[in-house]
Amino acid sequence: MSTIVIGSSGYLGSNLLHVFGSERIIRVTRSSLAPGLGCSIDLSSVVLDDSHPLFNMVPERVYVLARPAESDWTVNRRFYENLQKLLQKWCGNQELKAVYFTSTSNVYSIKESGVKSRFSDHAPDGEYEYFKLEFELFLKYLHFARRNDVDFYVFRLPIAFGGIFSPENNGNQYIYSFISSYEQGYAWEFHNVEEQTFGTSWVYTPDLVGKISSLEHIGGSFQIVNVASGFFTYRELHEMLVKRFGSRRVAPLRLYRSRMEIENEFELESRSIEAEIDRYLGLD
Structure with missing residues (x-):
């Protein structure tokens, strides 16, 4: 059993790995990796064949922090199709306990006044926002149709700052x-x-990744929360x-x-x- 971090070389991924320290992490990233650390692959470049080694992994926790490098519709479709195929496969393993997905506060309508809660109207105005919202719905499907014993967390994030930055x-x-x-x-x-x-x-990144990494498995849930510092x-x-x-x-x-402006539903400082x-x- 292991933890998989998709997008491990990105800004959020780098900060999350810093929190995990020496814990065994399987990294999935577009960047080059040293042998044995994980998988170097661009999930938006080609639809994965079922024989790809990623399908044979048996994760206990999966952190989906990555995004496609381009905003093109076809690129996003391939990227999220690969994520869906992988999670469908991993949901077949009873070892899976939790999936964490970083979505965006940009799924909300900018025309709606006031502070946004997770119940506010959606109005994705680009490919990035649309596919984030679609993947949220996919995770909800996985929980209610496939694995109601797995915790699925969706974090709707604003812009981030702090921590490790390159x-x-x-x-x-x-x-x-x-x-x-x-x-x-x-x-x-x-x-x-x-x-x-x-x-x-x-959102202050060290607070975010610190709290995400310490969430306890509660035996099956689907949660969407706005996150803000x-x-x-x-x-x-x-x-x-x-x-x-x-x-x-x-x-x-x-x-x-x-x-x-979004509510701080994750109770960060x-x-x-x-x-x-x-x-x-x-x-x-």
Whole structure:
């Protein structure tokens, strides 16, 4: 029996492996791996044949943290078809106890005002959000139709920050890219009162992976939870970053024209984004 982490070399995967330490983990990643550590494969490149070694594994826990490298519909379809085939096979093993899936808060409608709960309306507006939502439904099917003794957890995440970060491998993480842009002189512009209200919830990665890794098996459940450590407006973040890096302007930075605030249903500790950015910059 073992633990499988799909997306082990990504931002969340790297932080989760750090928590696990020396525990035996089978890594599944697009990146190269040393022999014996797991499987190096791009699950979005080709539909796996049933003879692939991954189908012979007998996991006790499965963490699905990966996403396709492209937003193309066909690429996403292959990726999630492979995940579905693997989990169908692994559900045939009685050793399986829990599956953990990181979804996204972007499945909610940006047109709906107020703080989003897991019961809020869905309105996926892209391939990424659609396939996250579809896979949530697939896991619900597995629980109610195949394995009601397995715990299935869906974590709807906002943007993440903190913990182990590699600019080379994880440069697409939003808050880190915002910081880098302001260091280079790019900045948001706000032309009216409404634009100053746009913002997003965020999650502190070490708290997230620490709690996910310590969840106890409860004997069969399907749970969807929103996960958040706090909320900030882009105006607030702008003012904070200008204080750190000055007001030099090279060009305007793209402003995300929405307010995505979600409930903290996972009961993580509330944190200050300003304090965590200062910690990252070595200013605390």
